[in-house]
Amino acid sequence: MLDWLLLTLQMLFFPGLVFQFAGAMVFEWIYRVSIASLEGRIGPPWYQPLMDFLKLISKEDILPKSANRWAATLLPVFSMACVFTAGMYVPFAGTVFDSFEGDLVMVVILLSVPSLGYFLNGWATGGSYSLIGANRSLLQYFSYEVPFLTAVAGPAFMAGSWSIIVIKDYQSQFLSLVFLAPLGFLVALVALIGKLKRNPFDIPKAKSEIVAGPLTETSGESLALWHLTLQVQALIGIFLLVNLFLGKVYPGALVNFLFFLGKAVAVQILLGLISVGYARTSIANLTDIGWKVLVPLSLLQFLVLVIVKGLA
């Protein structure tokens, strides 16, 4: 009985819904403020993402006549459920809901579900901008997913396990893996930007080209859920990277907690920096970057790791 209660509480609060929701809001704010300060602005107040979310869910939800109402309503819910589930299995400062051998694979797959939902949303809502955005998001999905998997496989190979917590503990014996696998970290970071559809890879929702891509016709609650999905996806993606590549554990719970948070925030600010520094790439460029740069780099990194492990 007590077990069930504990489980429910964990799912609801930590590391479940409330924690991830709050974390996503805070991290979104950090992202927006880091961009704003790099552009010489002040940026939004800390409660801004929450206010945006609340406002959107209280707005009218209208869809074009041609849209598939069922799909358009269920897709964001389904995508959101997937990222929240993924979040349960990614350790936060060493604490995790549950872990098993192979949870890394599950998390990666769950994190890629929203991309497909995003694509389907474009088709379900109709409208020419949405259709083009949907096509683009699928193309983008194929360009970043393979490098992301190959990059993530490196740490798993080193630790000899597909469990995130084992990989993290493996790093606490030596250095963080980013020193051994800087290329892998870089590839994973770039692929993560593609996953999150952030500048410079915000091609599926390029504002000046196709308005808002697959979300053009989405409004109200669905839009709020989509934004939340992408924000939680960012949070979990960053936590995943920190665990896999910057996973060194420090003695003392509080110190470890602060270090973990610091690393995650640093990665988020790094994403903001990249977003300010580069113009949007075109979709042809992105497939080039994905297959001609990221994939070879991640394979090279994997090779290096194999050699290192063979020598050790």
Next chain:
Amino acid sequence: MIQRLFRLAHKKSPWILTYNAGGCNGCDIELLGLFNPRYDIERFGILQQASPRHADILICTGPVTIKTRPYLERIYEQIPSPKHVLVVGSCGCTGGIFKNAYNVLGGIDQVIPVDLYLPGCPCRPEAIFNAVQTLIDRL
């Protein structure tokens, strides 16, 4: 309680959509100027949206010409409620200097309901921001 929270959220996160219904562009560049670092209107949660479906406040500039009228109506219908319309510029309020031109219907209120008028030719960014804030405070 929830209602009050939602109302607060509406005040703190007004997303705007701009539409030039036939003006001289002067107000539009001042509007866009609001987003630059000197005014940085994102401080107040105001973002410019591209799709009418994401917007809360429609900011219209310019008098309505015969050709833009159907588009203005359609954009207004596409915005999910609660929605508000702010008219920026004298010519959007009444037709202004273009009132007697043959292709001009008059102010924005000839076509869609308007919540707040901001005269000025062109309006300064501070004035536009003040108008948005006034509109928000009325919610």
Next chain:
Amino acid sequence: MSRLVIPIGPQHPILKEPISLKVEVEGENITHVDLQIGFVHRGIEKLVESLNWVQAVPLIERICGICSHVHTTTYCQGVEQLAGIEVPKRALYLRTLMCELERIHSHLLWLGIVGRNIGQEAMFMYAWRDRELVMDVMEAFSGGRVSHQANTIGGVRFDPSPAETAAAQKLLAELESKVVALRNIVEHSESFISRTAGMGVMNRDDIRRYGLLGPVARASGVDFDLRRDRPYSVYPELDFKVIVRREGDVWARAMVRVEETMQSIAICHHIINKLPGGAVSVKAPRRVPVGEVISRTEAPRGEVVYYIRSEGGEHPARVKVRTPTLPTLASFPELLQGVSIADMTVIISGADLCIACADR
């Protein structure tokens, strides 16, 4: 892949003003462009005929918000020529000063818009932040940021004191250092170059065929600038360089505009240093003798031509405006053929459209 028609405009984020481009795409590539203009047509040319000569000035200022001063300059210049008014030297200098300030403002505005449209929000922020300086200068002089009401027939309506011009020079010097930084971004930023180089290339023949003007033409190797080749006002007394590049793509247009901004800042300094004393306006007669005149000036976007006809009354009989944006629009259907949607936005914004000018 099936064909899809995407409507660009009249409300679309890349356009500040309504035009409509119905773009037919196959996958990402454009196969056909259907251009519609006239959304901002208000009938100003007709409305001018119902006003008297001086009343027409504020209306003509509102043809376009970005290059408002150039329009009134061209109009006043034409009417003064028609009426045989001798404009004081100081007025001409101040008028030209305002024109050059407006060119700076227009080019920086354009740079920001291009930055925004290629997805580099930071560029928009920097360019527009720096643009505020020149807006301050214009506001200090004339009282208006965008519409200045600076011109009147027979002179200008503002008379800056030496303290004001000194303050303006200080701001302009500050602006100059910032524009140098912007030029470095445009010239060297890999990200910017990769998005703009090789886009919308037009050679000299294309320029001739469509009759393109201004920075677009100068970026394609057409060495023509009205300020130097058909000098008007006080331009013969000023020295400046006409920037010409041969690449003909959007990047070259950006370079031409940034370099022109630098030149304009130099011209402004030059004017302020040489500014003669005296009156800033003379009284204009109510009636203008019968006749017709063509007045030409170099606007930020190219040559503006006014044809003004008087029948001896208090009202203009005809004012015909020709602005440089219309031929640019005409070149789009061919220019956009076969390019991808992503490049389309770069090409459209690279042309620096001013629809309010084109439609009137």
